[in-house]
Amino acid sequence: MAMPIALRVLEGHARAYRHTWRGTTIGAVLTPVLFLAAMGLGLGQLVDREPTAALGELSYLAWLTPGLLAASAMQAGAADGTFPVLAGTRWVRTYHTAVASPVRPRDLHLGNLLWATIRISVIALVFVVVAAGFGAVPLSRGLLALGPAVLTGVAFCAVLSAGVVLLIRDQFLAGLNRFVIVPLFLFSGTFFPVEQLPPVAGAIARVLPLWHGVELTRALALGTAPALPWPVHLGVVVALLVAGILAGSVTFDRRLRP
Amino acid sequence: MPPVVEARALTKRFGTFTAVDRIDLEVARGEAFGFLGPNGAGKTSAMRMIGAVSPVTEGQLRVLGMDPEREGAELRARLGVVPQEDALDQELTVAENLAIYGRYFDLPRPVIRERIDELLEFVQLSERRQARVDPLSGGMKRRVVIARALINDPEVMLLDEPTTGLDPQARHVLWDRLFRLKQRGITLLLTTHYMDEAEQLCDRLVVMDAGRIVAEGAPTALIAAHATREVVEIRLAPEEDEDAAVQVLERTGHRVEALPDRVLVYVDDGDAFVREVHARGLEPTAVLTRRATLEDVFLRLTGRALAD
Numbered sequence: 001m002a003m004p005i006a007l008r009v010l011e012g013h014a015r016a017y018r019h020t021w022r023g024t025t026i027g028a029v030l031t032p033v034l035f036l037a038a039m040g041l042g043l044g045q046l047v048d049r050e051p052t053a054a055l056g057e058l059s060y061l062a063w064l065t066p067g068l069l070a071a072s073a074m075q076a077g078a079a080d081g082t083f084p085v086l087a088g089t090r091w092v093r094t095y096h097t098a099v100a101s102p103v104r105p106r107d108l109h110l111g112n113l114l115w116a117t118i119r120i121s122v123i124a125l126v127f128v129v130v131a132a133g134f135g136a137v138p139l140s141r142g143l144l145a146l147g148p149a150v151l152t153g154v155a156f157c158a159v160l161s162a163g164v165v166l167l168i169r170d171q172f173l174a175g176l177n178r179f180v181i182v183p184l185f186l187f188s189g190t191f192f193p194v195e196q197l198p199p200v201a202g203a204i205a206r207v208l209p210l211w212h213g214v215e216l217t218r219a220l221a222l223g224t225a226p227a228l229p230w231p232v233h234l235g236v237v238v239a240l241l242v243a244g245i246l247a248g249s250v251t252f253d254r255r256l257r258p
Numbered sequence: 259m260p261p262v263v264e265a266r267a268l269t270k271r272f273g274t275f276t277a278v279d280r281i282d283l284e285v286a287r288g289e290a291f292g293f294l295g296p297n298g299a300g301k302t303s304a305m306r307m308i309g310a311v312s313p314v315t316e317g318q319l320r321v322l323g324m325d326p327e328r329e330g331a332e333l334r335a336r337l338g339v340v341p342q343e344d345a346l347d348q349e350l351t352v353a354e355n356l357a358i359y360g361r362y363f364d365l366p367r368p369v370i371r372e373r374i375d376e377l378l379e380f381v382q383l384s385e386r387r388q389a390r391v392d393p394l395s396g397g398m399k400r401r402v403v404i405a406r407a408l409i410n411d412p413e414v415m416l417l418d419e420p421t422t423g424l425d426p427q428a429r430h431v432l433w434d435r436l437f438r439l440k441q442r443g444i445t446l447l448l449t450t451h452y453m454d455e456a457e458q459l460c461d462r463l464v465v466m467d468a469g470r471i472v473a474e475g476a477p478t479a480l481i482a483a484h485a486t487r488e489v490v491e492i493r494l495a496p497e498e499d500e501d502a503a504v505q506v507l508e509r510t511g512h513r514v515e516a517l518p519d520r521v522l523v524y525v526d527d528g529d530a531f532v533r534e535v536h537a538r539g540l541e542p543t544a545v546l547t548r549r550a551t552l553e554d555v556f557l558r559l560t561g562r563a564l565a566d
Contacts (some may be wrong), residue, residue: 003364005331012358019349093345099311099409100339101362102331257311258272 005103010118028079028123032072033130039191040064040136049186054193056224066145066221067190069127070214073153078124078181080116081160082173090163095256103221105252109165113158117218120144121200137221145221148237155237158244165248165255167215184210189218210237212236260323261286262414262445263308267317270303277303279469287413290436290446292463294456294552296562300344300469302418308447309416310334320566322413322491335363336442338412342419346406348392355391356406363410370409381435382449397428404435409485415439417448421455435460453552465556470558477552484558486513486548488528492521492535493544506538515557524554531553 024122040061047060085249088095090107098108128142164173187197188210194202205211212233219226243251259501261552263285277301285291293301306312307319309327310333314324319326324333346355353374360370378384381401391399401421407415420436436459440446451457456463457477465473473480494503504521508516512531513524523530528547535542558564 005362005364008361008364011361014348015354015358015361016347020356028318092347093341094347096311096341096343097339097345097359097406098362100309100334100337100341101359102364103362104331171414191551257313 005107005115006110007106009098010101010114012089013071013111013247014118023144024079024119025123028076028119029126029130031075032068032123032127035066035068035072036061036127036131037132039068040134054195056222058222061134061136062222063218064191065131065134065142066149066218067214068150068186069090069124069131069145070144070152070217071185071188071190071210072127073124073149074156074213075153075181075185076120076183077116077155077157078160078177079155080112080119081157082176085161085164086167086170086173087136089167089255091222092226095165095252099256100252105256106249108256109158109161109245109248112161113248115156117150117154117156120157121150124149124153141221145217148213148220148234151241152210152217152237155209155213155241155244158241158248160244160246162244163249168231184208189214197247201204206215209240259287260320262322263291263447264320265308265317266319268304268319269316270307270312271298271315274468276450277442278307281466281469281471283464285445285447285472286426287445288440288443288520290440290448290459290461292460293447293449293464293466294451294453294460294463294556295449296451296556298468299466301466303469304466305416305418305449306445309337309339324400335410336413337504338406338407338410338415340403340415342422344403344416344470346391346402349390350371351388351390352357352394352402352405352424353387354404356409357408359443360409373409374405377408380408380438381405382431391467395428397424397431400424400428400432401435408439412444414445414447419449419451421450421452426487429455437487438551439504453556464551465552465559467556467560467562473555480552480555481550482496484557485524485554486524487550489548489550489554490525490528490531490535491548492523492540492542493519494521495541495543498542505541506540507535510538513558522554524550534562541561 044060051057088224101103123147128146131137132142134137147232187205188208189205194205197205215226216237217234259283263283265281265283267280267282268278281304284289289437293304295301303312307314308328309320310330313327322332326333355369356372356374377385381404383398383401383529386394391402419431424432448459460477464471473484475483494500500516504514504516507521507523515522523531532547533543
């Protein structure tokens with residue numbers, strides 16, 4: 001039985017990872033943990049002087065942790081959907097070599113996403129274990145919340161790599177991070193409820209895909225009901241993932257089979 | 259057995275730009291076939307269509323009897339591709355670069371291990387097996403790329419500018435390896451803008467310019483057909499009136515090409531011509547008589563020099 005082609009791409013990532021895991025993993029795990037310590041413990045002291053109704057009377061750390069989990073998964077997905085893609089198309093051009101073999105552009109896209117799924121899962125899992133160690137979330141609930149968090153990360157990876165594969169210049173990446181990823185990270189109900197925003201901004205935040213991912217993750221982690229019905233939140237995140245897969249199968253082909 | 263490449267009116271357009279313009283090709287098994295031409299002549303676009311990584315805009319193309327559009331993956335499994343850029347993963351070892359590529363072809367791991375041994379021996383890099391790619395010299399990296407292209411035991415190799423950027427010694431090592439592959443019966447298709455590379459390696463070649471084939475044949479036949487036996491290169495002193503000197507040379511009845519730094523005259527007997535030059539009162543600073551090359555063929559056919 002021939003191995004599905006996307007799995008061969010996944011295997012290539014895994015082999016290469018033996019050399020690069022230190023740099024990429026340590027940063028990806030350390031950053032959210034630093035956020036957890038600074039915001040959850042430091043800022044949390046200040047917030048928790050009086051019980052806060054907007055947080056559902058929870059400690060700030062408990063409220064923040066699931067949001068940070070989803071947002072970190074998104075960032076990990078964004079990282080995998082940007083730099084490695086540009087390396088493949090422009091810096092090292094390994095994608096061009098891959099598609100000269102039986103690997104097709106869409107196999108490359110799918111294989112990359114499978115690999116991103118594993119990487120994001122590991123990063124999110126480490127985060128959950130550390131957060132449980134902080135007493136920020138019960139381990140069992142944290143593990144449950146991995147599902148929507150990883151799904152959110154992979155969905156962002158899919159959409160971003162579908163776009164980045166077409167990039168001809170590198171400068172766009174800095175802008176993408178500054179004007180898309182960081183604002184999403186800050187304003188999607190990660191650090192404070194979107195109800196705290198002015199009405200118009202709050203309405204915008206509710207359209208952002210990360211907010212839906214955060215709501216799902218938080219609902220599972222805290223055992224509460226999400227802001228909107230489950231299927232709506234889930235539908236948005238899944239739609240993002242499907243859109244990324246479909247768009248990528250077109251854009252990868254356009255870029256790599258000109 | 260079908261020819262390796264069979265193309266009829268093969269055309270590639272990018273928007274309104276025509277990169278390859280209705281070319282006809284036939285390449286037989288075991289041949290070393292070259293696309294010679296300057297940058298932008300359409301060589302790489304033609305190669306990419308043959309390699310089933312770029313759709314054909316118009317015309318017909320069969321490679322190993324297969325349709326690159328419908329049977330792309332099956333076809334690519336039988337080709338070995340050496341791209342213009344090495345595209346090696348610099349952080350990985352030589353062996354890992356080969357192993358990952360081998361898995362793209364779904365080759366069993368033990369087969370890959372065995373082939374890596376053989377191929378690294380073939381490209382004379384056995385002792386670098388576990389070395390990272392990054393610090394290797396340009397020539398060594400190029401040989402790793404050759405080994406990578408051979409991992410699937412291809413019937414045909416597509417080489418895009420295989421020695422561009424290498425020093426003369428590294429080029430000769432590479433040419434020697436490619437010649438051995440040809441001896442093993444592997445068909446070689448290569449693009450180059452080096453006439454010496456084309457002369458060294460190719461049984462037959464097409465000269466391309468602006469997407470079209472302007473000449474086709476064996477290197478020696480092309481030279482015989484489009485150039486004279488010898489070429490006299492004349493350098494004039496800076497104060498000499500070049501136009502006047504060219505007129506004097508043209509009056510000898512031979513073909514004259516005035517280049518920015520020298521004047522070429524196409525003759526059959528170089529020494530006799532040099533005597534005639536002096537007899538006509540010209541006093542060049544340097545005169546060189548040499549054999550005609552594909553460079554002269556290209557100049558003749560297009561009015562331009564190959565290298566930029």
